[in-house]
Each structure stands twice: as C-alpha cells, then as structure tokens.
Amino acid sequence: MLNVSNVDKLESIKSLQSTISKLENALSQMTQKGVNTTLVKKRLKAVCIGLAMLENVWNQSPHYYTKEDLSEAHNVLTGLFPSIEKIYVKSKIGSPQRTLLERRIKALELAIQAIDDISNK
Template identity: 85%
Template sequence: MENITNVEKLESIKSLQSTISKLENALSQMTEKGANTTLVKKRLKAVCIGLAMLENVWNHSPHHYTQEDLAVARNVLAGLIPSIENIYMKSKAGSPQRTLLKRRIKALELAVQAIDDHSIS
C-alpha cells in the first residue's frame, strides 16, 4: 500500500464513493418496486466498509467494523472484481466507461488489500 500515489488514492476514494451512490440509488429503486434487495444491501455495506478501510489506512480515520464485518466485506468485494473485469474487457478502448471501470477495479483491489493488511496486524 506504500507505492500508491495521491492521485490513485483520490481516484480510488472517489470511485468507491460513486459506487456507493449508485448502489444507494439501485436500493431505493428496488425497494420502491418491491424487488429483493438482499444482494444490493450486502454489496452496499461491503463497499462502505472498503471505503472506510482505505480512509483508515490513508487518512488514519477510525472505523468501527468487526473482524467478521471485514471478512464478509472482503469476500463480497473480491467477488465483484471478476464481473467488473468482464465488463471492462467488453468496453470500448479509450471510452470514459472503460476508464471508470479500470478505476473501480483498482479501488476494489486496494480495499481488499487494506482489509487483508488490517486483518494481519
């Protein structure tokens, strides 16, 4: 985690904040429609924990998550990466979508690493 530039840190934090916003919107719409929201809630919590862990590592912000919360979040975040990589591969080279997906993958990988590093110490 030492070789991350300030630009990469900022992009990763913004990416996770954007992901949280998208998940909150999806949750709201699904709740209105009466759809099953279990998966979206699980992903939202995981991304919030991932963001909190990056802010903990980089900005020394406190977090209140248990080892169990961290373990569940780590698995959810790690599980999202392959599907996003799949979408990335299908996206057009040089497109804004591809840039956002690349940043999201990097942010999720860093969040997983932050959780792993925290769990070891």
C-alpha cells in the same frame, strides 16, 4: 499500501464513493419496486467498509468494524471482479466507461488490500 500515489488514492476514494452512490440509488429503486434487495445491501455494506478501510490506512480515520465484517466485505468485494471484468472486456478502449471500470477495479483491489492489512494486525 505505502507506494500508492496521491492521484491513485484520490481516484480510488472517488470511485468507491461513486459506487456507493450508485448502489444507494439501486437500493432505493429496488425497494420502491418491492424486489429482493439482499445482494445490493451486501454490496453496499462491503463497499462502505472498503472505503472506510482505505480512509483508515491513508488518513488514519477510525473504523468500528469487526473481523467478521471485514471478512464478509473481503468476500463480497472479491466476488465483484468477474462481473466487472466481463463488462471491462466488452468496453471500448479509451472510452469513459473503460476508464471508470479501470478506476473501480483499482479501488476495489486497494480496498481488499487495506482490509487484509487491517485484518492481519
């Protein structure tokens, strides 16, 4: 986590903030439609924890998550990779979608690494 450039830090934080916004919108729409929101809620919590861990490691922001919260977030974030990678493979080289996916993958990898670093302290 020490050798992450400031550009990568900024892009990762923005990517996770964007992901949180998208998940909040999805949760709102799903709630209005009356469909099951369990998965979206889990993902939203996990991405929020991932963002908090990056901010903790890079900006020394406090966090109030338990080891169980961190473990669950780690599992949920890790579980996102197969679906993101499928979309990535189908995306056009050089497209804005591919760039966003690359940043999201990097942000999730860094968030998982931060969770691991904090969990092992």
